[in-house]
Amino acid sequence: MPPCSTKCGKNAILKRPKTGDVLCKECFFEAFENEIHFTITRAKLFKPNSKVAIAASGGKDSTVLAYVLKLLNQKYDYKLDLTLLSIDEGITGYRDDSLETVKQNRDDYEMPLKIMSYKDLYGWTMDEIVAEIGRKNNCTFCGVFRRQALDRGAVLLKVDYLATGHNADDIAETVLMNILRGDLARLSRCSAIITDSGDGIPRVKPLKYTYEKEIVMYAYFRKLVYFSTECVFAPNAYRGHARVLLKDLEKIDPSVIMNIIQSGESLKINESANMPTLRKCTRCGYVSSQEVCKACVLLEGLNKGLPKLGIGKSSKVKKFIQEKNCKTDCLCNNK
Numbered sequence: 001m002p003p004c005s006t007k008c009g010k011n012a013i014l015k016r017p018k019t020g021d022v023l024c025k026e027c028f029f030e031a032f033e034n035e036i037h038f039t040i041t042r043a044k045l046f047k048p049n050s051k052v053a054i055a056a057s058g059g060k061d062s063t064v065l066a067y068v069l070k071l072l073n074q075k076y077d078y079k080l081d082l083t084l085l086s087i088d089e090g091i092t093g094y095r096d097d098s099l100e101t102v103k104q105n106r107d108d109y110e111m112p113l114k115i116m117s118y119k120d121l122y123g124w125t126m127d128e129i130v131a132e133i134g135r136k137n138n139c140t141f142c143g144v145f146r147r148q149a150l151d152r153g154a155v156l157l158k159v160d161y162l163a164t165g166h167n168a169d170d171i172a173e174t175v176l177m178n179i180l181r182g183d184l185a186r187l188s189r190c191s192a193i194i195t196d197s198g199d200g201i202p203r204v205k206p207l208k209y210t211y212e213k214e215i216v217m218y219a220y221f222r223k224l225v226y227f228s229t230e231c232v233f234a235p236n237a238y239r240g241h242a243r244v245l246l247k248d249l250e251k252i253d254p255s256v257i258m259n260i261i262q263s264g265e266s267l268k269i270n271e272s273a274n275m276p277t278l279r280k281c282t283r284c285g286y287v288s289s290q291e292v293c294k295a296c297v298l299l300e301g302l303n304k305g306l307p308k309l310g311i312g313k314s315s316k317v318k319k320f321i322q323e324k325n326c327k328t329d330c331l332c333n334n335k
C-alpha cells in the first residue's frame with residue numbers, strides 16, 4: 001500500500017469510498033469523526049446540556065452513531081446526556097438477536113437503555129401481524145408503528161432530541177424513492193438534517209453525510225460489535241429498487257450519493273402543492289397529518305380483522321371511519 005495521503009509517515013491501509021483518499025487507520029478515524037463533528041456543529045444539531053436518545057437497533061449505523069457520539073461528546077465537551085432507545089417489533093430470529101447486541105452496546109458505552117415493544121404499545125408483535133396480513137404490506141405496518149414507538153419512547157424518556165442512524169446512502173435512496181413516487185410531501189422533508197416530529201422533540205441525523213461503506217469500514221477497524229443479519233420479513237421491495245439503482249450509480253461515480261442529497265436539499269417544492277399539516281390524532285393524541293393517525297388506522301384494521309384498512313387511499317379510510325362511527329377512545333394498550 002502507498003503512504004498515507006496525509007503524509008503522517010504511516011502506510012495507508014484503505015481507500016476512502018467517499019473521497020478516494022488513501023489513508024492509514026488512525027487518519028481514517030480522524031477524518032471520519034471530524035466530518036461527523038463538523039456536521040453536528042455546522043447544523044447546530046444539539047444544544048449543550050441536552051438529553052439525547054439514540055435510536056438503537058444493534059445494526060452498524062446506530063452502533064457507530066452511539067460510539068462516535070459518545071467519543072465526540074467527551075472530546076469536544078458537547079455536554080450531552082446520551083441514552084439508547086430501542087424498539088422491539090417482535091420479530092423472532094431478528095429483533096430478539098439484535099436486541100442482545102444493543103444490550104452489549106449499553107454495557108460497552110455505559111449508556112442507559114430503554115426498550116419499547118410493539119406488543120406493549122399496540123397489542124401485536126410483527127410476527128402476529130405477518131401471520132394475519134401476509135408478507136406483502138408488513139413493512140408499512142412496521143414502519144408506521146416504529147416511527148410512533150420512537151416518538152413515544154422519546155416523550156417517555158423526556159429527551160430533547162432523538163438521534164437516528166440514517167446515513168448518506170439512506171437519505172439519497174429516500175430522495176430517489178420520493179422522486180420516483182412523486183411524493184412531494186416526503187420529498188420536501190426527507191433530506192432535512194433536523195425534522196420536526198410535531199411533539200417538540202426534533203429528530204436529528206448526525207450521519208447524514210456519512211457513506212454507508214465508510215460506516216462499515218469504521219465499525220470493522222474499530223472492532224465494534226454490531227448485528228448484520230437482515231430482517232426475516234425484508235425486503236421492502238420499492239426501497240430495494242432505489243437501493244440497487246443507487247449502488248449501480250455509485251459504482252460509476254461515488255459522488256452521486258452527495259449529489260443526490262444536495263439536489264434534495266436544493267429542491268423548492270411548489271407552494272400550491274397539496275402539503276399535509278401536522279395535528280394531533282383524535283384517538284391516541286400523537287402527531288398525524290390526518291384526523292386519525294396512520295398507526296391507529298392500521299391498528300383498527302388489525303383489531304377488526306380488516307388488515308388492508310389504511311393500506312392505500314386515506315379517503316377510503318375516512319369513509320370507513322365515518323360509516324362505522326368508530327369510537328374515539330385510544331386503541332393503544334399503554335394509554
Ligand code: SF4
Pocket residue numbers: 089126138139140142143231232233234235236
Ligand atoms: Fe420492519 Fe420491514 Fe424493516 Fe423488517 S424489513 S424491520 S418488517 S420495516
